[in-house]
Structure formats: structure tokens, C-alpha cells
Amino acid sequence: MSLSSTPLSGTIGTKQAQAKSSSLFRQSMRRLMRNKLAVSGLVVVVIMVLACFIGPFFSPYTDNKVHMAMMNKAPSLKHWLGTDALGRDVLTRVLQAGRISLTVGLASMVLSVFIGALLGAIAGYYRGFVDQIIMRIADLLLTIPGLPLLFIFGALLSEWKVPTEYRMYIVMFMLGFVNWPGLARMVRGQMLSLREREFMQAAVVLGLRDRRKLFNHLLPNIVPLLIVIATLNIGGSILSESVLSFFGLGVMPPTPTWGNMIDAANNLIDFQERPWLWIPPGFSIFATVIAINIFGDGLRDVLDPKQKR
Amino acid sequence: MPEGLLEVNHLKKYFPIQKGLLNRTVGHVKAVDDISLSIQKGETFGLVGESGSGKSTVGKTIIRLTEKTEGEVKFKGVDLYSLSPQELRKIRPSMQLIFQDPYSSLNPRVRVGDAIGEALVDHGLVPKEEIRDRVLDVLQSCGLSSYHIDRFPHEFSGGQRQRIGIARALILNPDLIIADEPVSALDVSIQAQIINLFRKLQETRELTYLFISHDLSVVEHLCTRIGVMYLGSMMETASRDELFKNPLHPYTKALLSAVPIPIPKLKRERIVLKGDIPSPSNPPSGCKFHTRCPFGSPLQGRGSGVP
Numbered sequence: 067m068s069l070s071s072t073p074l075s076g077t078i079g080t081k082q083a084q085a086k087s088s089s090l091f092r093q094s095m096r097r098l099m100r101n102k103l104a105v106s107g108l109v110v111v112v113i114m115v116l117a118c119f120i121g122p123f124f125s126p127y128t129d130n131k132v133h134m135a136m137m138n139k140a141p142s143l144k145h146w147l148g149t150d151a152l153g154r155d156v157l158t159r160v161l162q163a164g165r166i167s168l169t170v171g172l173a174s175m176v177l178s179v180f181i182g183a184l185l186g187a188i189a190g191y192y193r194g195f196v197d198q199i200i201m202r203i204a205d206l207l208l209t210i211p212g213l214p215l216l217f218i219f220g221a222l223l224s225e226w227k228v229p230t231e232y233r234m235y236i237v238m239f240m241l242g243f244v245n246w247p248g249l250a251r252m253v254r255g256q257m258l259s260l261r262e263r264e265f266m267q268a269a270v271v272l273g274l275r276d277r278r279k280l281f282n283h284l285l286p287n288i289v290p291l292l293i294v295i296a297t298l299n300i301g302g303s304i305l306s307e308s309v310l311s312f313f314g315l316g317v318m319p320p321t322p323t324w325g326n327m328i329d330a331a332n333n334l335i336d337f338q339e340r341p342w343l344w345i346p347p348g349f350s351i352f353a354t355v356i357a358i359n360i361f362g363d364g365l366r367d368v369l370d371p372k373q374k375r
Numbered sequence: 376m377p378e379g380l381l382e383v384n385h386l387k388k389y390f391p392i393q394k395g396l397l398n399r400t401v402g403h404v405k406a407v408d409d410i411s412l413s414i415q416k417g418e419t420f421g422l423v424g425e426s427g428s429g430k431s432t433v434g435k436t437i438i439r440l441t442e443k444t445e446g447e448v449k450f451k452g453v454d455l456y457s458l459s460p461q462e463l464r465k466i467r468p469s470m471q472l473i474f475q476d477p478y479s480s481l482n483p484r485v486r487v488g489d490a491i492g493e494a495l496v497d498h499g500l501v502p503k504e505e506i507r508d509r510v511l512d513v514l515q516s517c518g519l520s521s522y523h524i525d526r527f528p529h530e531f532s533g534g535q536r537q538r539i540g541i542a543r544a545l546i547l548n549p550d551l552i553i554a555d556e557p558v559s560a561l562d563v564s565i566q567a568q569i570i571n572l573f574r575k576l577q578e579t580r581e582l583t584y585l586f587i588s589h590d591l592s593v594v595e596h597l598c599t600r601i602g603v604m605y606l607g608s609m610m611e612t613a614s615r616d617e618l619f620k621n622p623l624h625p626y627t628k629a630l631l632s633a634v635p636i637p638i639p640k641l642k643r644e645r646i647v648l649k650g651d652i653p654s655p656s657n658p659p660s661g662c663k664f665h666t667r668c669p670f671g672s673p674l675q676g677r678g679s680g681v682p
Contacts, residue, residue, distance in 0.1 A: 272494040273467030
């Protein structure tokens with residue numbers, strides 16, 4: 067929400083407690099809270115995040131401690147979701163993996179929203195030559211399907227033998243890089259329509275600087291759209307990361323992610339005999355992504371009613 | 376006549392009509408076609424005419440919201456179209472525009488206090504500590520209350536929003552205010568309030584108005600001089616009393632005869648014009664009004680002068 071902060075509201079002295087959040091925004095939030103489905107989505111996401119980030123502290127096991135005596139044990143009271151081929155507790159690993167997957171999803175979203183919003187806003191506001199350059203680059207990236215592009219990047223990383231501990235960060239950048247063009251297009255479209263509105267003509271007549279027009283008048287008007295896209299974007303990013311890691315092109319073991327944990331299903335014996343290895347991470351991806359999408363849809367309905375399908 | 380605060384000479388604004396794959400210009404909409412006017416300091420110049428006659432375009436071209444095609448706009452002796460963007464930005468505070476639609480001319484996500492005060496901040500006209508006081512000041516003189524300062528535009532009625540628009544223009548202490556049909560979106564009782572506000576502000580702040588309107592009774596109440604526009608051209612310019620007592624141009628006569636009068640029994644002669652207003656992309660030759668003129672002969676279409 068930092069985009070919506072108006073530097074001026076401080077100087078003119080809005081003395082209200084919640085000076086930063088508009089009452090329009092508060093109204094929308096109240097409407098969102100009445101949408102049962104969206105709220106349940108939010109609850110699932112919050113539970114997932116809390117479990118992943120707090121849960122492992124209560125676990126007696128560490129995620130990477132190999133314990134040969136406890137190989138491939140079925141779920142029991144000691145190991146609620148069983149153990150894997152190296153005797154590691156699956157529940158602990160699923161939660162640890164959730165940390166990585168959620169962080170990668172969030173970070174790549176922030177990156178793509180930042181790049182996309184900035185470039186889209188510049189293209190839409192200045193138009194002409196700048197617009198042409200930015201949008202042609204975006205078009206170029208959009209013509210290449212995202213997943214194959216990510217596969218190529220992933221394969222290159224493996225080829226160059228990038229250390230596994232850096233791969234997580236590189237994957238974040240890859241996902242953010244693949245996602246920004248679509249976002250830039252939407253922001254640009256919004257900008258093009260906003261800049262023709264009468265209040266922007268008023269800004270011209272007042273002789274306001276470009277910076278103020280862009281950051282105080284135009285960007286606050288696209289924040290609702292950005293929130294919606296960003297939310298839905300996280301789900302997509304988590305999914306892409308899982309796909310990459312499943313194929314061994316994303317984050318590498320021993321760092322656990324939901325994607326590389328499902329890799330267990332590639333092994334026929336594990337697939338048939340030891341479902342506790344791949345069902346928990348698979349279910350985690352499923353539940354998280356669905357919950358995020360349901361919540362995002364609800365958000366869109368209240369913040370951006372024009373986009374309703 | 377001495378040089379006025381605003382001098383407009385032979386102003387033209389043509390919008391190109393583009394067609395086909397290559398966007399070739401196939402013609403022009405002559406929205407403003409050779410308009411000249413002069414406004415003295417302290418007077419209120421009314422610009423009237425029917426819809427599509429180019430009144431608003433004149434206002435917007437004067438203030439450089441749209442660029443002119445030809446002609447000259449001199450404000451305080453400075454040719455506005457010769458200024459660089461920086462110089463234009465500096466001069467902007469001294470001429471302000473009040474918009475027709477009080478709903479779309481305020482940004483829904485900017486607080487009223489910020490909307491009014493931000494131009495002062497941006498131009499660095501007043502030290503930051505004083506801005507809140509200045510905003511409160513101008514809110515009061517526009518008939519709003521100090522607690523309105525932290526509210527958002529959607530919390531106000533149409534009349535209040537128009538007051539906000541006026542306050543936003545007024546805080547910059549402009550010399551000239553161009554009001555583009557400022558009351559036509561409001562209901563009649565609110566119209567009266569806003570018009571009285573315009574009058575009061577003119578008395579206290581020595582403002583000069585270019586008041587664009589299609590409502591002759593509003594113009595009669597407020598203006599000292601009136602120009603009548605038809606199809607992008609000025610048909611007649613006269614002082615208010617002169618125009619209402621003794622209209623010379625047949626179009627002005629027709630316009631005046633269409634003003635409703637609040638005496639139902641009084642019968643009077645209405646001049647009803649035949650046909651529609653011709654297309655501004657292909658205006659009639661000669662006097663533009665000759666196609667609908669009740670007195671005109673076809674011969675008037677031959678010349679090129681004003682009647």
C-alpha cells in the first residue's frame with residue numbers, strides 16, 4: 067500500500083488515525099468481509115502461513131537431519147505424516163517447504179508487480195516513443211510461453227552449476243521476470259484511460275508537476291487493481307515454482323519445496339506404496355493455490371467491479 | 376479600447392477527421408473558427424450558444440488544455456502559445472478553469488484538503504506550515520466548513536463538489552477564471568447558490584470571469600458583456616443591456632425568444648428555427664447562419680463576411 071500514501075496528507079495535516087487508508091478502501095473491506103467464500107479462502111491462507119512459519123519451531127525434528135534407522139516409516143504418533151527415504155520427518159519438511167514456496171511466491175509477486183506497475187505506468191503516462199519501446203519488449207516476452215521459458219532458464223542454471231543455495235533466489239527473479247509483461251499491459255491500459263479523465267485535465271490547469279500527477283493522482287487509482295492482480299499472482303507463482311522444482315529445474319534438494327517433494331511420486335514404488343510422501347505436499351499446493359485464488363476473486367469483486375466475469 | 380486582461384485574436388481550433396488504414400486526414404471539424412474577443416480586468420464576459428457551438432473548446436484552447444490551430448491568445452500581454460512548458464507552468468496559477476462536471480473533475484482518491492492545497496505546495500507559493508490555514512480560509516469563503524478538509528469527494532453533494540472545484544481554483548489567487556458551464560450539472564436551487572458565490576467572490580477578490588453557459592438567464596444575471604456563438608463563430612458581441620434590449624443578429628433574436636419566462640399567460644412571438652445545426656466539418660459558406668435564418672435570402676451564402 068505504500069503506493070497510495072500521499073506525501074501531502076501529512077503536511078496538510080490529516081489528523082485522523084487512519085490517514086493513509088481511504089474510507090473508500092475501508093468500505094470495500096467491509097464488503098469483502100461479508101463474502102463468506104473469500105473470507106474462508108483468507109482463513110486457509112492465514113492458517114497455512116502461520117503453520118509454515120511458526121509450526122517448525124514446535125517440531126522435535128529438523129528438516130535435513132538424516133536418520134537411517136527411521137527410513138520410509140508410515141504415519142504414526144511419532145511421525146504424523148511418516149518419514150521419507152532418508153528418515154526425515156515429512157510433516158516438518160512439508161512445513162519447511164511451505165516457507166520456501168510461499169516466500170518464493172510472495173517475492174516473485176513483489177518483483178513482478180514492481181517492474182510491471184512501474185513500466186506500465188511510465189508507458190501509459192508518457193506514451194509515444196517510451197511506450198513503444200517498453201511495450202514491444204513486453205510483447206516479445208509475451209510471445210514466448212512462460213513455462214518453456216522457465217524450463218530453459220532452469221536448464222541453463224543446472225548447466226552452469228549454480229550453487230543450490232542461490233537457486234532459490236534466482237528462481238524468484240525468474241518468476242518475477244516472466245510475469246511482469248502481462249501486468250505492465252493492464253497497468254498501461256488503466257493509465258491510458260485515467261489520464262484522459264477530467265480530474266487529470268484539472269491537474270494540468272493547476273500546473274502540477276508530472277511526479278505529483280503520476281504518484282498522487284494516477285497510481286492511487288490503480289492500487290485496487292494492483293492488489294487484485296498481486297494476490298492472484300502469488301497463486302500462479304507458487305504453482306510455477308512447484309512445477310519447476312518438480313522437474314528438478316527450480317529449487318534443488320536438500321532445500322525442501324512442495325514441488326520437489328512431490329518428485330517422490332516419480333518413483334513407482336513410492337507412488338504406490340508410500341502415499342504419505344507425495345500427498346501432503348500435493349495437498350498443500352492445492353489448498354494454498356485454491357484458497358489464494360478464491361480470496362483474490364473476492365477481492366476483485368469488491369475492489370474492481372468492472373472486471374467481474 | 377485599452378488592451379484587456381485577455382486578448383483572443385482570430386483563434387481557430389480544427390480537429391482533424393482521420394479515416395482509413397493510414398489515418399489520413401480527410402477533413403476538419405471546425406470547432407472554433409476565427410474567434411476574437413477581449414476581456415477587461417474586472418468584467419464578466421459571458422459566452423453563450425447552443426450545444427456544439429464550440430464554447431467549451433474556446434475556453435479550453437485559451438487555457439491551453441487543447442492546442443490551437445491558428446490565432447493568438449494574449450494574457451496580461453503575454454502570448455500564451457509562445458511560452459515554454461516551464462514558463463507556462465509558472466503562469467498557470469493566474470488563470471484557472473472551473474469544470475462543468477463536479478463529479479468527474481475531482482479525483483476520487485484525493486482528500487479535499489489535498490486537492491485544494493496541492494497546487495500551492497507544488498508551485499511552492501506558500502510555506503508548508505501555512506497551507507492548512509490557507510485551505511481552511513478558502514473553504515470558508517466558498518461556503519464549506521473546516522471539517523470538510525479531510526473528507527473524500529464521494530462524501531459530498533454536487534453543489535458542494537462544485538464549491539470544492541471553485542476553492543481549488545481560488546486558492547491560487549488567479550486573475551482570470553474561465554468557468555465552463557459551472558452550473559449546468561446542478562439543480563436550479565443549487566445553481567442560484569453557486570451563481571451568487573461567483574458574484575460574491577468577484578466583489579471581494581476582483582476576479583475576471585469568462586463565463587461559458589447555454590443558459591441565457593444565468594448569463595443575464597452575472598455578465599457585463601456577452602458574446603453569442605454559433606457553429607464555431609462569434610455572431611454578436613455586445614454589453615448585456617444592449618444585447619437583451621436590442622439584439623441585432625437574427626440568431627441572437629431567436630435565442631432570446633427561446634428563453635422561458637415565468638408568466639404563463641403572456642404570449643409572445645417565438646422565433647422557431649427550422650432544421651438542425653449544420654455539421655461543423657462542412658459549415659455553410661458566407662454567414663454560417665444563413666441556412667436557418669428566418670430573414671435570410673439564399674444570397675447571403677455567397678459572401679464570406681459576417682452579416
